[in-house]
Amino acid sequence: MALELNTCRLPVNLASWIAENAADFKPPVGNKYLYDGEDFFVMVIGGPNARNDFHMTNSEEYFFQLKGDMVVIIRDDDGLKHVPIREGETFFIPSGVPHAPQRPPGTVGVVVERRRPPGETEHQQFYCPNCHELVHDQEFDCEDIVDHFASAMEAFWADEALSTCGSCGTRVGKPAPIKRIEFEPEVRIIREGEE
Numbered sequence: 001m002a003l004e005l006n007t008c009r010l011p012v013n014l015a016s017w018i019a020e021n022a023a024d025f026k027p028p029v030g031n032k033y034l035y036d037g038e039d040f041f042v043m044v045i046g047g048p049n050a051r052n053d054f055h056m057t058n059s060e061e062y063f064f065q066l067k068g069d070m071v072v073i074i075r076d077d078d079g080l081k082h083v084p085i086r087e088g089e090t091f092f093i094p095s096g097v098p099h100a101p102q103r104p105p106g107t108v109g110v111v112v113e114r115r116r117p118p119g120e121t122e123h124q125q126f127y128c129p130n131c132h133e134l135v136h137d138q139e140f141d142c143e144d145i146v147d148h149f150a151s152a153m154e155a156f157w158a159d160e161a162l163s164t165c166g167s168c169g170t171r172v173g174k175p176a177p178i179k180r181i182e183f184e185p186e187v188r189i190i191r192e193g194e195e
């Protein structure tokens with residue numbers, strides 16, 4: 001007899017789910033809801049991504065790297081830190097910490113986040129690749145972290161005035177997807193079209 005559950009959803013085989021949904025893991029973000037709940041949501045995120053934003057929220061984020069190695073760039077008072085997250089490792093980001101996940105092709109990770117209360121905004125921050133000044137801090141009420149989050153990025157990259165550095169005039173363009181990441185002797189992120 002088939003299992004019937006009134007209030008619970010049936011269990012999901014994660015590997016099968018990932019294989020069935022692989023076509024939806026596409027740049028710039030590559031995320032898809034595995035579970036979209038009232039209190040929290042769980043995303044599976046497949047590389048390659050193509051992001052040059054720093055995400056900052058008032059909530060915590062939990063990472064679990066299922067397949068392949070990735071890097072999260074953390075921006076703190078001392079500057080930028082490249083944190084490799086290897087296959088099988090977990091990682092926790094406290095609230096208020098700007099972070100930029102970098103995912104090579106073929107990698108798969110899980111991220112768990114809290115459902116934002118109504119009216120709570122979050123940030124996409126873009127920094128100048130030349131002089132490192134803040135170019136734009138996009139603060140918005142993210143209606144949907146799968147569709148709305150990527151479209152907010154696309155809108156920024158397409159807006160010449162918004163995406164041009166006020167200090168040195170360099171444009172923060174739409175980045176190409178990541179081709180590979182070298183981890184040794186130091187982290188180096190190589191995008192499509194680069195060597």
Ligand SMILES: [Fe+2]
Nearest residue numbers: 128131165168
């Ligand atoms: Fe600049």
